Amino acid sequence: MNVLFLTLSNMENVNERGIYTDLVRELARIGINMYVVSPREKRTNLPTELSIIENIKILKVKTGNITKVNFIEKGLSTLSIEKQYLKAVKRYFSDVRFDMVMYSTPPITFEKVVKYFKQKHQSKTYLVLKDIFPQNAVDINVIKEGSLIWKHFRKKEKRLYANSDMIGCMSKGNVEYVLKHNPFIDKKKVEVFPNSIEPLERVSRAKKNKELFEKYNIPQNSTLFVYGGNLGKPQGIEFLLEVADNFHKVDNGYLLIVGAGTEYEKIRHHLDSIQTTNVKLFNKMPKNEYDHLLEIADVGLIFLDKRFTIPNFPSRLTAYMEYSIPVLAATDINTDLKDVLKESGSGLWSESGDLNTFIDNAIKLSSDKRLRHQMGEFGRAYLEENYDIKKTVEIIIKHL
Structure with missing residues (x-):
């Protein structure tokens, strides 16, 4: 079973603890071959590189800067990621047929990558919805509702939802919000997929360090x-x-x-x-x-x-x-x-x-x-x- 996981999270070390690294490790632990694609921002001066740890393959793709930068630079870099990821996956994983493609938001710009594998491999597609964009940017006055940039991202958001066989939301509130504001979505394909981790053993809090x-x-x-x-x-x-x-x-x-x-x-x-x-x-x-x-x-x-x-x-x-x-x-x-x-x-x-x-x-x-x-x-x-x-x-x- 082969699963492609697309994320903007830093995955330089899959053994680090976190909601995505823990997810990848657990899927790999039960025998699934995990193919992870994550960014290497321009500021790192590192090239695109593939690393392999047992049945986890991590493809770190050189991208523009998407964190700790202004909105314009972040937006331009985010829009470029789709092509960069697809090109890298085709090059490094050309002989792999993916049973499922998983992808987390942000960004919402994985839509073309998802569509490609859905059509070419008949892959099942699973959206791990961690960010509802562009509405979150509208809420804090980063984007104006009705503007050209809002219309562009809203169209991509709708297409991403449409191309997703399943949409996993962080909570019941997220499920309700997505369905209320996107009535075209089939209710059966939206479910709760919470932020989860591999818990450490309980820490004794009896004494302070x-x-x-x-x-x-x-x-x-x-x-x-x-x-x-x-x-x-x-x-x-x-x-x-x-x-x-x-x-x-x-x-x-x-x-x-x-x-x-x-x-x-x-x-x-x-x-x-x-x-x-x-x-x-x-x-x-x-x-x-x-x-x-x-x-x-x-x-x-x-x-x-x-x-x-x-x-x-x-x-x-x-x-x-x-x-x-x-x-x-x-x-x-x-x-x-x-x-x-x-x-x-x-x-x-x-x-x-x-x-x-x-x-x-x-x-x-x-x-x-x-x-x-x-x-x-x-x-x-x-x-x-x-x-x-x-x-x-x-x-x-x-x-x-």
Whole structure:
């Protein structure tokens, strides 16, 4: 059984932990031959290259820059990826017949590649929908609805949905949104395909690692709040800065922001200007170092821009649940992340922009160790029941 997986995620090392690497490894573990295509951005100065690890073949294709760049450069690079990927697959995998083609959004521009293999190989096609574009860009005023560029991407989005035999969405809210705004889609081909991982063994949180506190210069007895992930417009950075300005109100609280993105420098300049003593910013860390940080964290943070009308579902939730960390979220009202937190009992939610409720929730978590432990345990149990990659792979298997 041969499966082609197209992604914009960095797959330089398939043994690293993450929602896509864990998916690829699990599919390979059960005997499927995995052919992965991922980008090597121009800034790396690395050529297109094929690497093979047992029954996983990873084709790293030289592309333009698609991360940490302005919207125009990102758009042009994204539009070029389709041709670059198809050309590379034809060259390196010319003798392979694919039983299924899987592809994740972003981008929505895999449509021609998908159509090619669907027609030539009669491959089954499975869209792993992680990003609803261009509507997410409309929501945060990056693209104007009705504009030429919106019409172009909306057409590609519709064609991608039409060429997909199945569409796997991150949550029930995403399923409902896709069907409501795309009535031409057959309901039978849309299902929940959640962000899932291969969970590590449970980490004991009985003792703090003093060396890590010293390394990051964090007061030993503080309650450590960690935000880890992208620092861009989708995260509603203005509210994050407002939180930083007021985090001194959280007794014993210490906020560590770890990530990279278009708004990183804005955050750095802001924190330098207010000279806060309990908020610190770090650039993106290697995965293993960030994992060690989560071992000593007390609360995991999630931020989303309040203007979103699409139900985003951040993958970092699984990382917090994996380490039995309670979640403190500030998002738009449309995401069903808030419903999952309530259902699982794993965290507290407030609408992005509601500073008073957010700070109140932070104070509640900072002051109540027993509550943090309980929510962390509930989150870990919910992860094992709903977001274990072994269970998620079963969803794919039934279509092969």
